Amino acid sequence: MADGDLEELTRQLRVAVARIQRLSDDHWHALDPTCGAMDADAWMGPAGRRFGSSVRSDRVELRGQLSQAVRNAQAKLAAVPKIS
Amino acid sequence: MSDRSTSFVGVRQPAFDAMVSGHVRAAAQIDRLAQALWAELNRAQLDTSPAIRIRAVAGRLREQAADLQRRQRLVREMERQKIGFGFSTSQGTLWDLPDALDALQARIDGAEAADLAKEAAGGDRKALGGLTRLAAEANNPAFARSLLERLGADGVITLPAALAQRLRMTMDARASSLGADEAGVQSALKMLSRALAVGTNPASGGYVGDSYLNRLAAQGRADHRFPKGGPNDTYNGYQPLATLLGMSDGRPPFSARFMQIVGRDMIAYDREHRPKHSLPRTPPPVAFPYVPGTPHRRPEDASAPTPDLTGLLQLGWALTPEADRPTVDPPSHGRTDFLNGLLHAAAFSRDGSQALLDHTPSGQKNSDLEYLLHERRPLWAYTDHGTSLGQAMSAAMSAHDPISQKLFKETSELLGRDTRKYFTYGKDHKLRFSNVDGHADDLSGLRPSLGAIMCSHLKDLEDSLFADISGSELPKILPSPRDVDALLAEAGQSDDGFMSLVENAIGRSRVLLDQRHAEGVDNVLIAQGGFLGHLLALRHEALVARGVTVDTTNAQIKELIDKGVGLVPVPYAKLFSGVPASVYGELAGRQYGKVGAWLFQHMQQDGGSAAEDTKVATDEQAVRKLLRHMSLSVAIDRFNASGGRASGEPFADEKGKILPPSRWDDKARSRFIDWSQDKNFAAPQMSQRVETVIKNSHDDAISSFNGTDETP
Numbered sequence: 001m002a003d004g005d006l007e008e009l010t011r012q013l014r015v016a017v018a019r020i021q022r023l024s025d026d027h028w029h030a031l032d033p034t035c036g037a038m039d040a041d042a043w044m045g046p047a048g049r050r051f052g053s054s055v056r057s058d059r060v061e062l063r064g065q066l067s068q069a070v071r072n073a074q075a076k077l078a079a080v081p082k083i084s
Numbered sequence: 085m086s087d088r089s090t091s092f093v094g095v096r097q098p099a100f101d102a103m104v105s106g107h108v109r110a111a112a113q114i115d116r117l118a119q120a121l122w123a124e125l126n127r128a129q130l131d132t133s134p135a136i137r138i139r140a141v142a143g144r145l146r147e148q149a150a151d152l153q154r155r156q157r158l159v160r161e162m163e164r165q166k167i168g169f170g171f172s173t174s175q176g177t178l179w180d181l182p183d184a185l186d187a188l189q190a191r192i193d194g195a196e197a198a199d200l201a202k203e204a205a206g207g208d209r210k211a212l213g214g215l216t217r218l219a220a221e222a223n224n225p226a227f228a229r230s231l232l233e234r235l236g237a238d239g240v241i242t243l244p245a246a247l248a249q250r251l252r253m254t255m256d257a258r259a260s261s262l263g264a265d266e267a268g269v270q271s272a273l274k275m276l277s278r279a280l281a282v283g284t285n286p287a288s289g290g291y292v293g294d295s296y297l298n299r300l301a302a303q304g305r306a307d308h309r310f311p312k313g314g315p316n317d318t319y320n321g322y323q324p325l326a327t328l329l330g331m332s333d334g335r336p337p338f339s340a341r342f343m344q345i346v347g348r349d350m351i352a353y354d355r356e357h358r359p360k361h362s363l364p365r366t367p368p369p370v371a372f373p374y375v376p377g378t379p380h381r382r383p384e385d386a387s388a389p390t391p392d393l394t395g396l397l398q399l400g401w402a403l404t405p406e407a408d409r410p411t412v413d414p415p416s417h418g419r420t421d422f423l424n425g426l427l428h429a430a431a432f433s434r435d436g437s438q439a440l441l442d443h444t445p446s447g448q449k450n451s452d453l454e455y456l457l458h459e460r461r462p463l464w465a466y467t468d469h470g471t472s473l474g475q476a477m478s479a480a481m482s483a484h485d486p487i488s489q490k491l492f493k494e495t496s497e498l499l500g501r502d503t504r505k506y507f508t509y510g511k512d513h514k515l516r517f518s519n520v521d522g523h524a525d526d527l528s529g530l531r532p533s534l535g536a537i538m539c540s541h542l543k544d545l546e547d548s549l550f551a552d553i554s555g556s557e558l559p560k561i562l563p564s565p566r567d568v569d570a571l572l573a574e575a576g577q578s579d580d581g582f583m584s585l586v587e588n589a590i591g592r593s594r595v596l597l598d599q600r601h602a603e604g605v606d607n608v609l610i611a612q613g614g615f616l617g618h619l620l621a622l623r624h625e626a627l628v629a630r631g632v633t634v635d636t637t638n639a640q641i642k643e644l645i646d647k648g649v650g651l652v653p654v655p656y657a658k659l660f661s662g663v664p665a666s667v668y669g670e671l672a673g674r675q676y677g678k679v680g681a682w683l684f685q686h687m688q689q690d691g692g693s694a695a696e697d698t699k700v701a702t703d704e705q706a707v708r709k710l711l712r713h714m715s716l717s718v719a720i721d722r723f724n725a726s727g728g729r730a731s732g733e734p735f736a737d738e739k740g741k742i743l744p745p746s747r748w749d750d751k752a753r754s755r756f757i758d759w760s761q762d763k764n765f766a767a768p769q770m771s772q773r774v775e776t777v778i779k780n781s782h783d784d785a786i787s788s789f790n791g792t793d794e795t796p
Contacts, residue, residue: 012128013128016124016127016128016130019124020121020124020125023117023120023121023124026117027113027114027117030110030113030114030117031110031114031145033102033103033106033107033110034103034106034107034110037099037100037102037103037106038103040096040099040175041096041099041175042095042096042099042100042102042103043094043095043096043100043103044092044093044094044095044096045092045093045094045181045183046093046183047183047184048093048095048183051148051151051152054144054148055107055145055148058141058144058145061137061138061141062114062138062141065134065135065137065138065141066121066134066138068134069121069125069130069134069135072125072130072131072134073125073128073130076128076130
């Protein structure tokens with residue numbers, strides 16, 4: 001691969017990592033208001049408890065997938081051969 | 085708040101509203117995130133599965149958001165309609181809400197139904213029509229509770245009265261809308277009746293609480309005024325309540341709790357207000373015909389029973405669902421009795437009827453059952469002659485739990501004593517009938533139910549009548565032989581009561597003979613033969629004493645016996661399909677009637693060929709022939725079952741099995757007699773003891789009426 005191509009790939013991946021990191025940062029707390037309201041007993045009773053635990057586990061899932069996406073992108077960037 | 089959050093069900097405002105809008109926004113954001121992330125990953129040729137997993141999260145959040153919004157709309161509706169109460173805390177207002185969405189909707193609908201009903205009672209026909217839309221929800225506990233709470237205990241009383249008065253006014257005006265109004269009011273009251281049954285049941289999940297029931301009883305005792313005024317326009321709260329109870333279809337039945345708190349108080353109210361003077365022999369015709377605009381609390385004299393709304397406002401059939409109308413014309417000159425509605429409702433469950441009838445109020449010497457059956461006897465002649473009382477009794481007494489047994493025993497004593505007032509023993513071994521106080525038939529409507537109750541206690545009756553023969557002592561819980569005979573005479577005066585007793589007794593005889601043939605059937609034959617003897621004798625003598633000379637029911641039964649009803653083998657497997665054969669041994673109660681009914685029906689359809697000997701003349705002959713036939717039929721079944729063969733005989737099939745005697749012709753019959761002598765076939769003989777019991781049953785039964793009743 002020519003140095004120019006490597007350079008372009010590295011640049012694109014750096015942009016992608018930054019964008020994905022940005023998406024992750026922007027949405028990391030998206031479910032915090034709901035979880036916070038449920039912690040403060042906005043909705044009580046069995047159905048409310050089911051809702052609360054479902055939202056909390058979805059927050060875990062959301063954060064796990066966001067981290068995964070960022071890690072994947074960083075790993076790919078790291079794997080690009082350095083220009084000597 | 086954490087301790088509260090474990091038991092409290094509901095939302096906190098305004099935190100809940102804020103959470104809903106926040107969650108809706110979050111769901112949309114994460115949906116967009118999933119799309120954007122997928123695009124980034126794809127462009128960078130990275131694994132897209134994180135974006136796909138986040139899309140799944142977004143899908144769940146969207147569904148949750150929709151659910152939350154539905155819930156929020158219902159909460160706002162409740163706030164708008166002021167359903168339920170929010171209570172304030174330092175961290176907002178708590179609203180108690182049902183957990184399930186449909187229950188939340190039902191609560192709103194229940195409150196709406198209450199508001200529509202009030203508007204309908206004020207004359208709004210559109211509201212009346214709107215109610216029919218909600219009527220189907222009356223079974224829903226959340227709906228029922230909400231409706232009852234919104235109306236209040238007083239509303240449950242005043243609403244039916246106001247609707248009924250509306251209907252009366254439409255009738256007076258001869259308005260063309262009468263048909264629609266009738267249907268609308270009926271539907272509204274049926275809905276309220278059902279909701280009342282649901283909401284006053286502690287087990288329903290929509291229970292309004294004991295205090296509500298206590299308020300209902302207090303409102304029931306109170307006087308109220310019709311909304312459209314006029315002089316003499318008061319009514320008692322139990323009158324409309326009786327109308328509601330009378331509209332119950334038992335789905336679901338009123339609870340034992342309702343009967344304990346409200347039902348018993350209705351009887352107590354009746355006891356307090358019963359006529360002070362002895363009642364006339366026959367109820368007078370209605371003294372005051374209906375005059376528009378002047379409802380009367382008691383439309384006639386003070387001796388008549390307290391009417392429900394139909395009697396009070398002379399509404400004819402207008403409030404009686406079509407299926408509940410036994411005749412074309414309203415019975416009893418349009419008279420009604422508020423206790424009939426109560427008893428009608430109680431009759432739908434054993435719990436409810438027992439709670440009502442197994443009770444002696446504090447301060448009273450006599451039980452409510454004694455009051456209803458004995459002291460109140462003449463009052464039943466004004467309306468249904470004890471039909472609904474009998475139905476409630478039948479529900480309360482037809483099982484074999486201790487309360488059923490106790491109430492049945494008490495009934496036998498009360499009705500036994502009263503029956504012996506009218507039937508006495510004659511020296512010629514005949515019954516004498518004298519209507520000493522003119523009230524002999526006041527409870528004629530109760531007789532079919534009495535027969536049904538006795539049908540479910542056949543073993544008790546036999547044990548009572550024949551305990552001395554089998555040498556055992558009569559348990560205290562069983563009716564005395566004397567009272568059993570009196571009950572047979574009383575119930576036997578009704579064709580239905582008599583017929584069902586005979587049918588059940590014959591079915592039971594056959595079942596017991598089939599079950600017990602191995603252990604010897606002498607005791608079975610004594611009890612069955614003796615009981616049938618008493619039953620037939622008392623029917624006959626009671627009718628003759630009353631001057632009835634032609635008894636077609638008795639003739640029908642004799643004809644069935646002559647035709648050979650006792651010779652027909654019972655196809656248990658077919659009759660009780662799906663029940664394993666071992667369980668036939670446990671046949672009891674209503675199942676005897678099923679066997680008897682099958683036998684009767686079979687004989688009436690297939691006729692039978694038994695023209696074998698002369699027709700029976702007396703009841704004793706009939707009983708003897710029936711049991712002989714049954715014994716023979718059972719013996720043949722045993723012969724076949726044990727592998728016996730009579731090959732080539734005209735009374736056997738091609739395999740040598742003996743055919744049921746009901747299918748023999750004359751040739752087969754005479755050949756069978758020779759054959760059984762040749763082969764020593766043990767055709768069962770009636771022992772001398774059985775013969776004696778049957779022979780004496782008539783005189784035994786009649787002599788039960790000898791002597792006087794000691795006054796208690």
